[in-house]
Amino acid sequence: MANVGYVRVSTAEQSTDRQLADVTLDKVFSEKVSAKTIDRPQLDACLEYLREGDTLHIHSLDRVCRSGAGDAVKLVEKMNEKGVSVQFHKEGMRFDGSMSAAQKGVLSILASVAQMERELIRERQIEGIEAAKAAGKHLGRPRVRATKEDVINLLNSGVSKAQAAKQLKIGRATLYRLLDK
Structure with missing residues (x-):
């Protein structure tokens, strides 16, 4: 019975240190990829590694959701079928067996909120870029002034x-x- 962690950040500059820092883990799978990508080799390796009786520790739902609420529900169902417990620490949710309809609903709602939050961040980023352009600010690398x-x-x-x-x-x-x- 192993305690296995999965941590993910979106960019190489970010650190995974704060995720699951207070959890004693036997093995940690870590990767630096965007939430948008479906190619997550470390998540796949983690899910393959887990055995009956193990517990998968994940900092928060948004670390595993790729394209919506269904991702989290599928992951939990797949792990529970293998006899693996799944714990989302930030949300304080643990799944040890088959999910009830209420648990699926709550998990779907929270995963949807996480996805909405990501999309709102992206919208604000685009708005900020457009506002900077409208104000005549140069975006990107500095212009070369040398001749x-x-x-x-x-x-x-x-x-x-x-x-x-x-x-x-x-x-x-x-x-x-x-x-x-």
């Missing part, structure tokens, strides 16, 4: 290409691109 003439002048004064790139605050690839113009 071919700037590069040639520095090179003619005896500065190396690497040093010229540093002085102009551009990458070496940008320097070569400017020279090719």
Whole structure:
């Protein structure tokens, strides 16, 4: 009877440290992939690893929902059929056997709320980008202010290409691109 954890964050810059930090686990499956993707090799490996009598610990519903409430219900049903208990810590929900209609309903509602929350975040992000564009703000990488003439002048004064790139605050690839113009 093992305590197995599954933790997921959306980007490589994020840390999984806070998820299940207070839970003693025998094995942890961790991955850094977006909630939108259906390709989650560590989740698949975790579900394959689990055996009858084990408990799967998940920080929150939104860590496993991919495309809606049905995902969470399917996962719990699949694990319970194997004799695996599933615990969602943030929501304080544990499933140890077949789910009642009420449990399925509550799980579906909470998973739907998690999905709605993700979609609202994305909508606000798009609104913010549109507002910044409307205000004339430049989005993305900073524009290159150096010109071919700037590069040639520095090179003619005896500065190396690497040093010229540093002085102009551009990458070496940008320097070569400017020279090719």
